[in-house]
Amino acid sequence: MANVISDETIDYVGILxxxxxxxAEKEDAKKDLGRMLDYIDQLNELDxxxxxxxxxxxxxxxxxxxxxxxxxxxxxxxxxxxxxxxxDTYVVPMTVE
Numbered sequence: 525m526a527n528v529i530s531d532e533t534i535d536y537v538g539i540l541x542x543x544x545x546x547x548a549e550k551e552d553a554k555k556d557l558g559r560m561l562d563y564i565d566q567l568n569e570l571d572x573x574x575x576x577x578x579x580x581x582x583x584x585x586x587x588x589x590x591x592x593x594x595x596x597x598x599x600x601x602x603x604x605x606x607x608x609x610x611x612d613t614y615v616v617p618m619t620v621e
Contacts, residue, residue, distance in 0.1 A: 527561035529554040 534550045608615040
């Protein structure tokens with residue numbers, strides 16, 4: 525394990541995460557963080573020069589359809605249900621004075 529995490533770093537991470545860790549938990553966290561950083565170092569050794577960068581694991585295509593009106597203008601049919609109407613609108617009781 526090349527990456528050694530200091531007690532100050534664990535205390536600082538605990539403050540940032542708003543965690544109260546016991547001494548045993550701090551030791552476990554130091555080991556875990558060290559292993560994580562070792563793994564990241566191992567990944568950094570890989571040759572990725574021929575790998576194309578991607579923004580998503582799966583291919584993402586535009587799945588939106590064209591915005592086409594299919595039902596036309598039904599305003600007259602809708603206004604037939606109005607208890608009272610004025611021109612092409614519903615008339616409702618005033619709620620705010």
